Amino acid sequence: MDLEHSSISKPMIMAFHFLGALSHIQKTTTHSTFVCRCHRIRCAAYTSMALSTGGHSAWSRALLRGKLRRGGLRKRAVILQRPRKRAVRLEEGCQDGADVLRRLVPGSAGMDSAELLDETADYIRCLEEQVSLMRSIVNVVSSL
Amino acid sequence: MSGRGRRITDEEINELISKLQSLLPESRRRNAGRMSASKLLKETCSYIKSLHREVDDLSDRLAGLMTTMDSNSPQAEIIRGLLRS
Numbered sequence: 001m002d003l004e005h006s007s008i009s010k011p012m013i014m015a016f017h018f019l020g021a022l023s024h025i026q027k028t029t030t031h032s033t034f035v036c037r038c039h040r041i042r043c044a045a046y047t048s049m050a051l052s053t054g055g056h057s058a059w060s061r062a063l064l065r066g067k068l069r070r071g072g073l074r075k076r077a078v079i080l081q082r083p084r085k086r087a088v089r090l091e092e093g094c095q096d097g098a099d100v101l102r103r104l105v106p107g108s109a110g111m112d113s114a115e116l117l118d119e120t121a122d123y124i125r126c127l128e129e130q131v132s133l134m135r136s137i138v139n140v141v142s143s144l
Numbered sequence: 145m146s147g148r149g150r151r152i153t154d155e156e157i158n159e160l161i162s163k164l165q166s167l168l169p170e171s172r173r174r175n176a177g178r179m180s181a182s183k184l185l186k187e188t189c190s191y192i193k194s195l196h197r198e199v200d201d202l203s204d205r206l207a208g209l210m211t212t213m214d215s216n217s218p219q220a221e222i223i224r225g226l227l228r229s
Contacts, residue, residue, distance in 0.1 A: 038204055042199065042203040094185055104196075127195040137206065138209065
């Protein structure tokens with residue numbers, strides 16, 4: 001069976017993964033604490049975000065690597081331990097901002113400025129989609 | 145990795161900066177002209193942090209809603225049914 005990946009939209013893939021995770025969390029956390037449940041929902045959010053991009057971006061791979069390695073997400077950004085290459089400088093005085101950004105965007109620690117900007121744009125777009133998905137779910141569930 | 149030594153042109157950087165700027169909510173509201181790279185980075189960082197906070201907040205609310213769903217109310221049954229299907 002040939003599944004046309006492009007015909008299934010990214011938000012749908014995200015929703016599919018996230019709702020599946022929520023359903024699983026609901027079944028398996030009936031006796032857990034609120035904090036534990038909240039943490040698992042947060043992890044599910046970042047995982048479904050990463051899965052919806054199909055591994056095309058470094059941040060999604062970093063998130064999924066971190067999840068596989070630790071069995072859960074403790075930090076959002078996985079800092080890769082390798083020397084940073086600064087092949088492209090944006091401007092003098094931007095390096096602090098770029099460093100902060102590298103800590104925020106997962107998997108971006110070793111990137112030069114151009115890649116970093118590209119990854120950041122993709123990461124922001126996915127974050128917005130995830131937030132919008134979660135808002136819709138909250139609205140639907142709380143209005144029932 | 146070969147090809148890493150390729151120099152990025154100024155134009156490409158400018159394009160990336162514009163693209164990123166168009167994603168920021170403030171720039172969309174005010175329709176500002178091109179901002180400096182350092183301001184852009186600062187705004188981007190604070191926007192990403194605010195998005196992270198929203199995800200945290202929404203996770204909180206979902207966890208709370210799930211807790212109410214554990215009780216045996218008719219609403220809880222409906223929600224459980226929705227999540228099961």
